[in-house]
Amino acid sequence: MLREILALASMFIKEAKAWILVNIFFLIIFPIAMIFSFRYIIAGDMIYYLISGTITFQIAITGFVAVPQTIGMDRERGRLSLMIASGVPAWAYAMTSTLVNNIMAIASGFLIIGIAALISSLGISPISIVLLLASLMAGTFQGSMIGLALAAKVRNWRLLNQLTQLLGFGLTFFAPVYFPLGAVPKYLLPLAMLEPTTYIAQAVRLSLTGSYASLIWDAATLIYGVAFAVLADKWGLG
Numbered sequence: 628m629l630r631e632i633l634a635l636a637s638m639f640i641k642e643a644k645a646w647i648l649v650n651i652f653f654l655i656i657f658p659i660a661m662i663f664s665f666r667y668i669i670a671g672d673m674i675y676y677l678i679s680g681t682i683t684f685q686i687a688i689t690g691f692v693a694v695p696q697t698i699g700m701d702r703e704r705g706r707l708s709l710m711i712a713s714g715v716p717a718w719a720y721a722m723t724s725t726l727v728n729n730i731m732a733i734a735s736g737f738l739i740i741g742i743a744a745l746i747s748s749l750g751i752s753p754i755s756i757v758l759l760l761a762s763l764m765a766g767t768f769q770g771s772m773i774g775l776a777l778a779a780k781v782r783n784w785r786l787l788n789q790l791t792q793l794l795g796f797g798l799t800f801f802a803p804v805y806f807p808l809g810a811v812p813k814y815l816l817p818l819a820m821l822e823p824t825t826y827i828a829q830a831v832r833l834s835l836t837g838s839y840a841s842l843i844w845d846a847a848t849l850i851y852g853v854a855f856a857v858l859a860d861k862w863g864l865g
Contacts, residue, residue, distance in 0.1 A: 653688055654735040657681075662743050672836075678743050679832035680805035682736045683766070683824050689732040690770020692795040694725055695778035695787055698864060703784040707864065717864050725771035732770070733763045736831075751835065758834035758841050765845040766827035769852035773823060776855040779862035804828040823851050 661681050669677050698721075701707040711717055740759070743749040751759075774791070781787040802822040803811050808829060811819045819825050830844035 650731070654685065654731065655738065658685070658735070658739045659742055662739070663746055666746065674743070674749055675832050675835050676805055676807065678739060678749060679828055679835060680799070682739050682763070682831050683804045683828040684799045685735045685739070686732050686763075686766045686770045686827055687795045687799050687824055689728045689735075690725075690767060690772075690774045691777070691798065692774075692791045693728050694771050694774030695781075695791050697724055697728075698775070698778035699781075699784050699787040702778075702782070702864070721775055721859070721864060725775065728774075729764075729767035729771055732767045733760075736763045740835075749835075752837050755835055755837045758837065758839070759831065761845055762827070762830040762834040762841055762848075765830060765848040765852070769823055769827065769848045769855070772852040772855040772859060775859035775864070776862065779859045779864050798822055798824045802828070823848075826851060 658681050662677065665677050666674065698707065701710075707720065710720060736759070740749075740751060740756075744751060777787065777791060777794070781790060802824045803819055804824050808819065808825065826844050826848040830841045830848055833841035833844060
């Protein structure tokens, strides 16, 4: 089984290389542009919202978009059915797909922190790095489980492609990601608490400040992810 998983990982890495220009843009160029452009109009602690929002966007793009689109493409081309028919368990395929994408998202998160530290006054303590790693792991888990559930539920490739892009961008810019949760009007707060990116953004921002309260949001993020993992398992990928 280990050999099959390594072969799947190699396949997904090759697929990522095929989309190298898109990956470079969203994982490297976009974060640099966001931080470099907006740091001039953001003062004080608001820089943490810019950084955490950009990291959350990376997780959303990876989990809500890349994961389901990769699975949908493999299913559309018949490759997923062929792999399952040849004896590759669906769980191994799903786990490897999400793992490769999650590693890229986590690496992008730390890249963003490095960029921010170089071109802004962002101060990061050692405990912040540890808490951030925990938040990134929880966030990428949640994002990839939502991606798996989307791929399992929506079987039409064109619809899946459109829906994932709408969710990836919509749940970033129409949620309290780049601004405080307290700024959300009370009548919209229940809706904000239904958005998965809300939990990721709060966890990441608090981790950057070294606050252990980020662990509470990490736990909520994981619970959200487990709920979608159950749905993905119920609907199946094949």
